[in-house]
Amino acid sequence: MVYLDDSILQAGKIASAGSKMLRNFAAPFDAEVVTRLNEPCERAVLGEFGLEPPKSLPDGVLLCNDVFGHVRTVVAERGLCSLRPTYGTVSRYGLIPTACSMDQIGVVCRTPAEGFSLLARIAGHDEKDGAMFPDARYSYEKPAQAPRLHREALPYADLVEPVFHILAYAEISGNLSRYDGVKFGYRAENYKTLEELYTKTRTEAFGFETKLAAVMGCLALSQDHYAALYDKALRARRLIRDSLRFDLYDVLVLPVESRLPVLAGLPSLTFRGVQLAAGVKNEGALLAAWEALS
Amino acid sequence: MKQYEVVMGLEVHVELATQSKLFCSCSAKFGAAANEHVCPACAGMPGMPAVLNKRAVELGIAAALVTNSEITPVMTFDKKNYFYPDLPTGYQITQINAPICRNGRLEIETGAGKKTITLKQIHIEEDAGKLVHDARTGTTLVDFNRTSVPLIEIVSNPDFRTAEEVVAYLEKLRSLLSFAGVSDCKMQEGSMRCDVNISVREAGSGVLGTRTEIKNMNSLKAIAAAIAFEAQRHIDALETGRETLVQETRRWDDALGESFSMREKENATDYRYFPNPEILPVRLDGAWIEQIRSALPEPAREKFLRMTGELGLPEVDSRIITGSKNLSDIFDRTLASYGNPREVVNWIIVELLAIAKGDNKGEDDVSVDCVKFAKLIELVDGKTINRSVGKKILQKILQDGVDPEAYVAENNLGLVSDTGLIDRAVQTVLSENEKSAAEVRGGNEKAVGFLMGKLMKSLGGKADPKLVNERLRYWLTGGGL
Ligand SMILES: [Zn+2]
Numbered sequence: 001m002v003y004l005d006d007s008i009l010q011a012g013k014i015a016s017a018g019s020k021m022l023r024n025f026a027a028p029f030d031a032e033v034v035t036r037l038n039e040p041c042e043r044a045v046l047g048e049f050g051l052e053p054p055k056s057l058p059d060g061v062l063l064c065n066d067v068f069g070h071v072r073t074v075v076a077e078r079g080l081c082s083l084r085p086t087y088g089t090v091s092r093y094g095l096i097p098t099a100c101s102m103d104q105i106g107v108v109c110r111t112p113a114e115g116f117s118l119l120a121r122i123a124g125h126d127e128k129d130g131a132m133f134p135d136a137r138y139s140y141e142k143p144a145q146a147p148r149l150h151r152e153a154l155p156y157a158d159l160v161e162p163v164f165h166i167l168a169y170a171e172i173s174g175n176l177s178r179y180d181g182v183k184f185g186y187r188a189e190n191y192k193t194l195e196e197l198y199t200k201t202r203t204e205a206f207g208f209e210t211k212l213a214a215v216m217g218c219l220a221l222s223q224d225h226y227a228a229l230y231d232k233a234l235r236a237r238r239l240i241r242d243s244l245r246f247d248l249y250d251v252l253v254l255p256v257e258s259r260l261p262v263l264a265g266l267p268s269l270t271f272r273g274v275q276l277a278a279g280v281k282n283e284g285a286l287l288a289a290w291e292a293l294s
Numbered sequence: 295m296k297q298y299e300v301v302m303g304l305e306v307h308v309e310l311a312t313q314s315k316l317f318c319s320c321s322a323k324f325g326a327a328a329n330e331h332v333c334p335a336c337a338g339m340p341g342m343p344a345v346l347n348k349r350a351v352e353l354g355i356a357a358a359l360v361t362n363s364e365i366t367p368v369m370t371f372d373k374k375n376y377f378y379p380d381l382p383t384g385y386q387i388t389q390i391n392a393p394i395c396r397n398g399r400l401e402i403e404t405g406a407g408k409k410t411i412t413l414k415q416i417h418i419e420e421d422a423g424k425l426v427h428d429a430r431t432g433t434t435l436v437d438f439n440r441t442s443v444p445l446i447e448i449v450s451n452p453d454f455r456t457a458e459e460v461v462a463y464l465e466k467l468r469s470l471l472s473f474a475g476v477s478d479c480k481m482q483e484g485s486m487r488c489d490v491n492i493s494v495r496e497a498g499s500g501v502l503g504t505r506t507e508i509k510n511m512n513s514l515k516a517i518a519a520a521i522a523f524e525a526q527r528h529i530d531a532l533e534t535g536r537e538t539l540v541q542e543t544r545r546w547d548d549a550l551g552e553s554f555s556m557r558e559k560e561n562a563t564d565y566r567y568f569p570n571p572e573i574l575p576v577r578l579d580g581a582w583i584e585q586i587r588s589a590l591p592e593p594a595r596e597k598f599l600r601m602t603g604e605l606g607l608p609e610v611d612s613r614i615i616t617g618s619k620n621l622s623d624i625f626d627r628t629l630a631s632y633g634n635p636r637e638v639v640n641w642i643i644v645e646l647l648a649i650a651k652g653d654n655k656g657e658d659d660v661s662v663d664c665v666k667f668a669k670l671i672e673l674v675d676g677k678t679i680n681r682s683v684g685k686k687i688l689q690k691i692l693q694d695g696v697d698p699e700a701y702v703a704e705n706n707l708g709l710v711s712d713t714g715l716i717d718r719a720v721q722t723v724l725s726e727n728e729k730s731a732a733e734v735r736g737g738n739e740k741a742v743g744f745l746m747g748k749l750m751k752s753l754g755g756k757a758d759p760k761l762v763n764e765r766l767r768y769w770l771t772g773g774g775l
Pocket of ligand 1: 315318319320331332333334335336337
């Protein structure tokens with residue numbers, strides 16, 4: 001059974017993206033991945049707009065857009081596999097957008113083979129998505145020989161996490177603007193002015209992480225902070241992308257998570273060094289538009 | 295008494311003549327019922343990525359070419375963020391960092407001579423929807439038909455000094471853009487809109503005065519009136535000090551003939567512009583541009599020269615035809631079916647426009663099936679029917695779309711050129727109107743008209759008037775006796 005993240009549209013079914021804002025939003029059409037899968041799918045409600053950790057993961061293969069990495073963390077704790085394809089290889093037609101330059105439907109699965117075979121069915125050019133690479137095919141083969149290992153220094157490791165958050169928050173703040181109570185989705189009940197309709201609707205229907213993202217994103221794009229935050233982050237992103245030398249190596253192996261799984265009776269632990277590397281693993285792939293497997 | 299100089303810059307919005315909207319496949323046609331041309335994308339629902347309309351980019355390139363602008367090698371799109379109910383996504387997709395072109399030039403001509411107006415840039419953007427206030431119920435409704443309809447905004451430098459220059463520039467833009475097929479440029483329907491930035495300074499001063507922006511003018515007349523009013527308001531403020539000028543946006547009220555402050559916190563709004571990550575940069579390569587350049591239709595000026603030169607048509611008529619892209623198209627298409635330019639022009643200007651005027655339509659709104667129109671002109675020209683029958687058939691073509699040849703045959707309207715028939719009619723009329731006949735013979739030419747009228751009527755209006763006149767004179771001068 002294939003499960004769909006609640007931000008992937010299926011005609012006539014509620015697609016809430018885990019948000020109270022969209023709990024009455026019935027999708028008007030099928031997402032391209034749904035059409036390509038062409039089999040009955042179940043829905044899985046994850047964290048609101050991917051900004052919160054999911055309360056649980058379904059028992060089966062899951063298609064989701066894990067920009068903020070919360071799904072990947074749970075996947076790592078469970079010993080599952082998460083496969084994020086290269087940016088622009090799976091159609092986002094019918095995906096509720098978060099951060100457009102990083103949005104990409106990926107797969108949570110038990111084995112890489114299972115994930116790749118699913119990707120092979122959904123990847124490939126779609127003219128309904130305006131930002132795609134025309135030719136992308138996926139297949140999975142075991143390498144014939146054992147890999148040779150090298151140590152690599154990553155020069156901008158400490159930039160990855162802040163750059164990711166500035167860009168992702170800025171982009172998602174723009175995409176959250178459409179939820180204003182005017183056309184569809186949640187609308188606050190008691191309002192007297194347009195301003196009040198907007199404010200009450202968004203205050204009542206967005207969760208904490210979503211509000212934080214909207215506010216932080218607006219801040220990064222505001223006249224006063226644009227140069228220091230957004231513009232600088234855009235340039236740093238280029239540096240990070242160019243620093244990843246996939247001409248020298250084929251695969252970059254990094255830890256997925258900086259915290260140990262929470263065990264009964266023990267506090268969770270964080271190691272700074274590991275955290276940075278984890279950031280490169282999750283968000284570095286997003287910033288550079290590379291694929292990632294965990 | 296101090297001398298003042300008025301300094302103006304223009305922002306002209308022109309709707310591109312595409313079939314569909316800028317980022318979805320909805321129709322961009324004007325005049326549909328509210329919310330008829332709406333899909334999940336242009337209603338702001340999540341899940342439909344923006345896919346750029348290639349035709350809009352081509353029309354933008356055409357606009358760049360006819361305004362002698364420098365085309366940007368790689369153009370990009372940005373998001374302008376603000377909340378308003380007519381903007382369903384909460385952002386407008388526009389071009390800030392790399393617009394389609396910059397540094398254009400246009401030559402205008404006024405009573406004061408020729409002048410070059412320079413353009414800062416042209417950028418592509420999407421239109422917003424329309425709010426409809428229902429005073430009866432006190433509610434506001436929103437119509438998304440116009441959301442995401444492609445526009446170009448043509449931003450000039452502050453090169454204008456008189457309202458005459460502004461009007462000449464707008465007429466030039468309208469002619470260039472409509473003939474290039476970029477837009478139909480109808481101010482009344484809002485497919486061409488103009489905002490004027492205006493400031494006043496003492497003559498000779500190098501410093502610009504406080505600037506105001508006037509919006510909401512939907513005719514050249516209104517623009518000229520608004521400029522006159524606003525310039526005088528600025529001068530009065532500078533002279534008397536009774537009013538302090540502030541940088542603001544003002545709305546023109548054409549009925550009252552005054553501008554009013556829109557009291558918007560315009561300058562306090564932070565639009566949080568940023569590069570739109572949804573739309574990939576667009577490369578405008580030389581081969582593509584050349585392809586568009588070579589496909590550009592003939593501009594009005596060249597067409598005028600061809601009409602007055604090669605086709606030998608009068609300047610007055612050629613100016614009327616090339617003053618409107620629509621008339622010019624009707625001329626071309628009709629001429630393609632019947633190659634007599636003089637008669638085609640004549641029929642368009644004298645007959646077609648007269649009927650259009652009666653229906654309250656202008657040069658830009660009149661429409662006719664050009665193949666049928668050409669056939670009709672040919673029928674009259676070849677003396678198959680006479681001109682007054684031709685006029686009636688033109689009405690029928692416009693109203694019911696009749697085929698002129700079939701209509702003539704079915705209703706037996708062919709020209710009566712049977713001399714025997716005409717002669718019998720002349721004899722009958724002369725014998726019934728002996729008094730008038732005697733008057734004509736006595737030298738009263740006026741009575742000829744009366745007799746002609748009687749004759750044409752008795753022949754069912756279908757005879758060739760020249761032939762009838764000939765036969766009448768023959769019988770009056772005693773030819774038959
Ligand atoms: Zn649409």
